[in-house]
Amino acid sequence: YENVLLGADEYASLKTEYPGIDSLIEQLSAYMKSEGRTYADHAATLRLWMEREKGKAGSKIPDYTHKEGESL
DSSP: OOOOOOOHHHHHHHHHHOTTHHHHHHHHHHHHHHHTOOOSOHHHHHHHHHHHHHHSTTOOOOOOOOOTTOOO
16 A cells, blocks of 8 residues: 555664564555554554564564573
8 A cells, every 4th residue: 555654774674673574564554544544653663563473472473582692
């Protein structure tokens, strides 16, 4: 629906954080269109949705969090 507005830098950053971001962008776009919703910051909204996805059981988003000094 071309209603999710991201700059090239924002998109690149989101793509690095979450390789499946294109799917979330499509979901956000469809949700905004179907519900008539608007958001002040689409990148921030997508990051919130990414966190929500991480919390779901069986999520395919890897958790790379670690303490300083630890290696992955």
